[in-house]
Amino acid sequence: xxxxxxxxxxxxxxxxxxxxxxxxxxxxxxxxxxxxxxxxxxxxxxxxxxxxxxxxxxxxxxxxxxxxxxxxxxxxxxxxxxxxxxxxxxxxxxxxxxxxxxxxxxxxxxxxxxxxxxxxxxxxxxxxxxxxxxxxxxxxxxxxxxxxxxxxxxxxxxxxxxxxxxxxxxxxxxxxxxxxxxxxxxxxxxxxxxxxxxxxxxxxxxxxxxxxxxxxxxxxxxxxxxxxxxxxxxxxxxxxxxxxxxxxxxxxxxxxxxxxxxxxxxxxxxxxxxxxxxxxxxxxxxxxx
Amino acid sequence: xxxxxxxxxxxxxxxxxxxxxxxxxxxxxxxxxxxxxxxxxxxxxxxxxxxxxxxxxxxxxxxxxxxxxxxxxxxxxxxxxxxxxxxxxxxxxxxxxxxxxxxxxxxxxxxxxxxxxxxxxxxxxxxxxxxxxxxxxxxxxxxxxxxxxxxxxxxxxxxxxxxxxxxxxxxxxxxxxxxxxxxxxxxxxxxxxxxxxxxxxxxxxxxxxxxxxxxxxxxxxxxxxxxxxxxxxxxxxxxxxxxxxxxxxxxxx
Numbered sequence: 001x002x003x004x005x006x007x008x009x010x011x012x013x014x015x016x017x018x019x020x021x022x023x024x025x026x027x028x029x030x031x032x033x034x035x036x037x038x039x040x041x042x043x044x045x046x047x048x049x050x051x052x053x054x055x056x057x058x059x060x061x062x063x064x065x066x067x068x069x070x071x072x073x074x075x076x077x078x079x080x081x082x083x084x085x086x087x088x089x090x091x092x093x094x095x096x097x098x099x100x101x102x103x104x105x106x107x108x109x110x111x112x113x114x115x116x117x118x119x120x121x122x123x124x125x126x127x128x129x130x131x132x133x134x135x136x137x138x139x140x141x142x143x144x145x146x147x148x149x150x151x152x153x154x155x156x157x158x159x160x161x162x163x164x165x166x167x168x169x170x171x172x173x174x175x176x177x178x179x180x181x182x183x184x185x186x187x188x189x190x191x192x193x194x195x196x197x198x199x200x201x202x203x204x205x206x207x208x209x210x211x212x213x214x215x216x217x218x219x220x221x222x223x224x225x226x227x228x229x230x231x232x233x234x235x236x237x238x239x240x241x242x243x244x245x246x247x248x249x250x251x252x253x254x255x256x257x258x259x260x261x262x263x264x265x266x267x268x269x270x271x272x273x274x275x276x277x278x279x280x281x282x283x284x285x286x287x288x289x
Numbered sequence: 290x291x292x293x294x295x296x297x298x299x300x301x302x303x304x305x306x307x308x309x310x311x312x313x314x315x316x317x318x319x320x321x322x323x324x325x326x327x328x329x330x331x332x333x334x335x336x337x338x339x340x341x342x343x344x345x346x347x348x349x350x351x352x353x354x355x356x357x358x359x360x361x362x363x364x365x366x367x368x369x370x371x372x373x374x375x376x377x378x379x380x381x382x383x384x385x386x387x388x389x390x391x392x393x394x395x396x397x398x399x400x401x402x403x404x405x406x407x408x409x410x411x412x413x414x415x416x417x418x419x420x421x422x423x424x425x426x427x428x429x430x431x432x433x434x435x436x437x438x439x440x441x442x443x444x445x446x447x448x449x450x451x452x453x454x455x456x457x458x459x460x461x462x463x464x465x466x467x468x469x470x471x472x473x474x475x476x477x478x479x480x481x482x483x484x485x486x487x488x489x490x491x492x493x494x495x496x497x498x499x500x501x502x503x504x505x506x507x508x509x510x511x512x513x514x515x516x517x518x519x520x521x522x523x524x525x526x527x528x529x530x531x532x533x534x535x536x537x538x539x540x541x542x
Contacts, residue, residue, distance in 0.1 A: 052484055060485040063520055168427050205426035209304070229424055230510045233307040255485030256520070260513030
């Protein structure tokens with residue numbers, strides 16, 4: 001069964017309302033099987049040592065009717081020595097090699113190691129086809145240590161996916177003091193309006209309404225829909241505040257909530273096409289290498 | 290048939306909800322193929338007299354009683370709650386009482402909590418406990434709700450072997466003898482928050498009598514819970530059990 005057949009099969013199951021023939025939910029209003037779907041923010045590793053294995057990731061993609069996924073393997077706590085960063089990117093390169101039609105790579109970088117970060121961009125993005133860069137919260141996105149990375153990505157025409165959110169409680173903000181807020185994006189996008197920043201996971205856990213307020217002031221920044229938070233109306237509000245042209249579909253491994261948010265939305269077919277793949281394909285088309 | 294164990298109407302004071310009254314909840318149910326729902330009134334969380342919200346609920350759902358089964362929200366720290374609970378059961382026909390200690394200023398260790406479970410059980414009602422109402426990472430600073438301590442909840446429910454509990458919005462099945470016991474039933478909304486393969490693994494790891502379908506609508510999108518069941522590739526008896534049979538067996542309408 002090829003991928004399209006898998007998608008058609010998934011569509012039939014959606015319409016029938018059940019993977020088993022026992023009982024029936026009534027047909028869904030949104031049939032996603034007619035859309036190309038790219039998940040622009042997720043995580044895996046070739047061997048399962050980090051998040052899902054590549055095999056599990058592709059099993060999930062088939063199960064949920066997602067065509068392609070972008071994966072990285074960031075270090076989310078503790079020190080990030082260059083050799084560990086390299087090893088994490090190797091996990092992604094191997095996953096890309098195993099499933100070149102399904103898994104795209106994003107190169108994780110720690111801006112604290114400036115020369116190594118540049119070398120990793122050359123190795124992973126220029127020489128081995130990763131589609132962009134992933135920054136976590138080792139430094140604020142507005143930190144000058146990020147500038148050489150941002151400028152290199154502008155030169156190469158590749159996007160920068162940035163771990164982001166506004167933890168509502170002060171104690172949670174203290175745990176991630178460098179996490180990128182909407183205000184940070186407004187500041188850095190003002191400095192680099194030609195950069196393609198992606199604000200990660202509007203549903204990543206935090207005050208997403210406040211995040212939208214900041215992103216309104218950063219008109220060149222995209223936002224992805226991923227995260228485990230599936231508050232009612234979150235996708236509709238995001239599109240209303242920012243416009244469908246700035247919104248990218250993603251799951252960040254939460255495929256069920258990720259797709260559930262889209263199914264629950266009131267986006268029309270044109271908006272769905274933009275969000276589910278066309279906006280991201282437009283980003284990929286700006287690659288200069 | 291799909292029977293939702295975890296739905297609400299009413300005003301959530303900390304975020305604007307796209308839909309929140311009874312007709313709108315029925316629209317949500319229709320859109321997602323949900324036949325029936327246990328529904329409480331969010332207004333009860335912050336009213337001084339929570340029982341007024343039960344009166345509102347009965348008024349508001351009157352045209353939809355074939356689809357909406359009303360749930361009481363009772364504050365056992367508020368004087369007169371026993372008469373209110375009896376009215377919920379005997380006059381309003383409510384089969385479940387939801388308790389929310391954080392919102393009503395008591396804990397499960399307080400005597401009133403145990404007294405409520407005892408009376409509810411005597412009245413033939415199930416007791417619904419929540420691990421949390423909303424994700425604390427996005428919590429409004431004035432929202433008193435917190436994530437409950439699973440160990441405290443496990444200790445609490447073990448005190449009442451004859452009581453029937455609905456455990457709503459939990460991240461994990463509690464360890465120990467509550468797992469799979471037919472009088473303790475978990476709904477699934479938080480089990481769907483992780484990778485797309487997890488629900489199937491969770492459903493296989495625990496007895497089919499462990500879970501009920503639940504959405505937390507209209508706070509959250511119901512689509513994820515529907516999708517989780519569809520994609521878990523369950524055998525038909527297990528699917529039927531989770532979609533409605535376990536819940537129907539637990540409560541006495």
